[in-house]
Structures are given as structure tokens and as C-alpha cells.
Amino acid sequence: MSKVKIFQPVEQKKREAVAAPVTDAKAFHAVVDSRRSVRVYADDLIPDSVMKACMDAALKAPTSSNLQTWEIHHVVDSKKKAALVEACLSQPAAGTASELLVFVGRPDLWKRNNEWMVKALEERENVPRSALQYYKKITPLAYDQGWMGWRTPFKWAITRWRGRKKPYPREPIGKWGMRIWAHKTTALACAHFMLAMRAHGFDTCPMEGMDSARVKRLLNLPKQAVVTMVISAGKRADGGIYGERMRFDSAHFLHRH
Template sequence: MSKITILSEINNKKPFIEDLPKINHKEFDKVIKSRRSVRVFTNDIIPKDIIKKSLDNSLKAPTSSNLQTWEIYWIKSKNIKKKVVEACLSQPAAKTAKELFVFVSRPDHWKRNNQMMLDYLNEKKNPSVSVLKYYNKITKLAYNQGFMNIFGFLKKLYVSFVGLYRVIPREPTSFNDMKVWSQKTTALACQNFMLSMRAYGFDTCPMEGFDSFRLKRILKLPNKAQICMVIGAGKRDPNGVYGKQFRFDNKLFIKEV
């Protein structure tokens, strides 16, 4: 397996400078602090442009290898919405939501997206050789698990042995690892979406209390697709938040080592 120099080398051959806007951190803190899981929404509509902007913002989340193995289903049909609410165990957060979104991980889309990335790079005048190599070789080695996971298994043996002597990326070596890989990316899109909605004055509730089998059937998704979260959104009802936000002591979770 070739050494992944693209990850260890600093690229100063073609610097790309992006303007950094001034940010009011107090406004950001307000968004973070006021985001709550809202279980009851009012009947107020969410303007379409706010939804579109928030969906757009969700897809600005970081994504592993920039392979974007996510999908978002904005449930517009009344009939499908009714079925999705049922699949969400008729939770109030789904039942009263003005809009429902299903965030889906698509680990099975990595190959398609990898090819789209190569097409995009090859259309450029001077594509970076190391980036091309990354999508031509590294991602294919990393994310291919082969027929019946045989290639994944061989990779696992290889990394276990070579890893005794040098630093080596170890996962993914199975479709289960691929699910975790893709879910991480999709969960970040969920968080961007929820924060964006809050910033525009609306609220959300993430849900994993659902029947994934039925939900996949309703959305005509294949077996390999994974539902990450269903997110209900709308205007917060005064009774929509069930209590003060509670977290255990930070010291339990933040380790300075």
C-alpha cells in the first residue's frame, strides 16, 4: 500500500487564498446555546428560502475524502409525510413538525462519487498530480472492500502486520466500517442543518427513534443505505422544549493529555 504523502506534505506549490470574513462570535455562541431539541412545533411555515439555505449549509459540512456520501430527503408529499411520521413512532417531534428531513448515509455511493471527483479534476486545466493520485489510487484502496469483503479482509491482515512496524491508517476494512465512515460525514451535515435553522430563527429535533426498515422502504432506499437521522423542523412552540438543557460535568469528557 503506497505511503499517503498527500496527507503528510504541506502544499505550498499552488497556494489558494480565501478571504476570511469577520465573525461575531457572540452571535455564533447564541446559535449554539439556543439550539434545543424541540418536540412541539407551531403551525407557522418555514419560508422556502430558509429551508433551501439550510440544506445548502448542511452540505457545506466537512466530508471524509470529500466524497459526500450523503443524501437528504425533504419530505414534501403529504402521503409520504404521513408514512414517515408513523415510521418515527408518531413522535410529537415528527407529528407536529412543519417540515421533515431524512438524512441518509450512502456508503454505497463512494465509487460513483469518486468517479465524479475524478471527472471534475480531469476537466481542470492543471489538476494537481497528488490529488489525482489520491482519487485514482488511495481512495480506491481505502474504500474498496471487494466481493464478499475479501479485499477488506486482506487489507485487515496487511494493516495488522505492517502496522506493527509503522503508522498506517487501519479502517475501513469492512462494509460495517464503511457505514461508520459515511455516518460520521452525514451526522456533520445534520448538525450544520440544525444550527443553520436556529440561526434563521427556526428549530429542529434530531430523531433516531424510527423503524429504519420501514423508512427505507418508504423512501425506496436500498439495503446498503443507512438512515442517519430524521430531523423535524418548524417554529418552536412555547411548550416545545421539555426542560433546561442538562449536560454532565465537562471534566468527565474533556481530557487534557
């Protein structure tokens, strides 16, 4: 292990230390290693307390600028559930699940959440000025694409120009960029949720094999919302996992620079 310190803070600000609790790496890897996409579930139900704990765990995932542009729609109504299964192309992973959740990105709500953040910071004591400035100056620059995205070509041009000689943040640009931005944050919540479920002894299947337009209509979501994925949950049935886990040689994917 080598450590090269490139960045030396000029002055270490006085902040309270946040202790790093002792964690159980073995338990973590047991969760990761046993998480599989389950296509057929048994009839067991998931206690509400477990659902709540896992959804709370999902909302502890990292989120870009801490703007939390995600939503979890837990579909419990039987008619809506049936319609959601259909929108998931009647996959067994949806049809046999005891619980169905839709993870939704809300790029359109960045401004509302930004206002919440400013308000929350203003109500707190000892908030560094830089934190407030971040939400008053930087996030609007980064995320405001303008009405009908009118800023997009200007952002694109400014980004290219400013980024010629020194590092400049390139994304997100335009409405599609904002969608990707919201998907990233929401996908991390998905991963947290699936691992939390496994930690509680239950299983999941992420699904993008679905009709997102129908899912949005079912949940009354606006056009700008993005369905990151539907996740089914339950207890794996015997034979509910289709074969051994298959991964390509990690050498293809792990790069050291």
C-alpha cells in the first residue's frame, strides 16, 4: 500500500471527529455474495418493519449534492400491483413477488430539494458559509437547465471552452443529462435496498424489463420523472435462481493506473 499525498489542506479546520465504528467485513461480504437476482419467490411475506428498515437504508445511499432526487414507490394496493406486474411484462420475478417497489429519479425536483437544503442549513447552527454558498450559487449553476432546457447549448459551449486548459465539471448538461444525474443517485439507493433486504434474509430482483410509460401512468408521475428500476422482493423459492452467478474475468474490468 502506498500513499502519495497530493492535496495538503492549508489549514485543518476545527471539526468534530466522527468516529468510524467497527464493522463486520465478513458479514458484509456474506450479504454481497448471497445477493442474487431471484426470479421465483416463495409465498413468505416480508414483515412491514423489514420493508421500512430496508427503504430507510436505501435513503442512506450517497446522493449527488445531497439533493436526494429519488423516490421509492412501494406498491401495496392489489389492483395497482397487478397492473405493475403487467407493466413488468408479467415477468415471474414480478408476478411471484410479495412486494414490488418502483425506484424513481426526480430530476425535476432538484430545485425544490435545493430550497429545502438552504432552509435546513439556515436553521442549523455553525453551518460553514461555504455550505450555504454551495446551495445558493453552485447547484443552480450545475443543475438549472432553464425553461425547456434553453441553457443547454450555452452550458455545453461554456463547459467545452472552460475545460480546455483546466478541470471543469462537465455534467450534467441538458434535460437528458439531468435524467442520467438522477438515475445515478437513484441506482445507488436501489443497491442499498437490495443489499439491506439480503441482510434481513430476503431477496430481490431489479427489473428494467418493464414499460416505464405505463409504470409512470400507474403511479401518477410527471413526464420528467425517470423510472430507474422496479425491484421485486420476497423470499427465494427453491429453484428461484436461474443458475450459478456468472461474471467475466475481473481482469477485464479492474484497471490500475
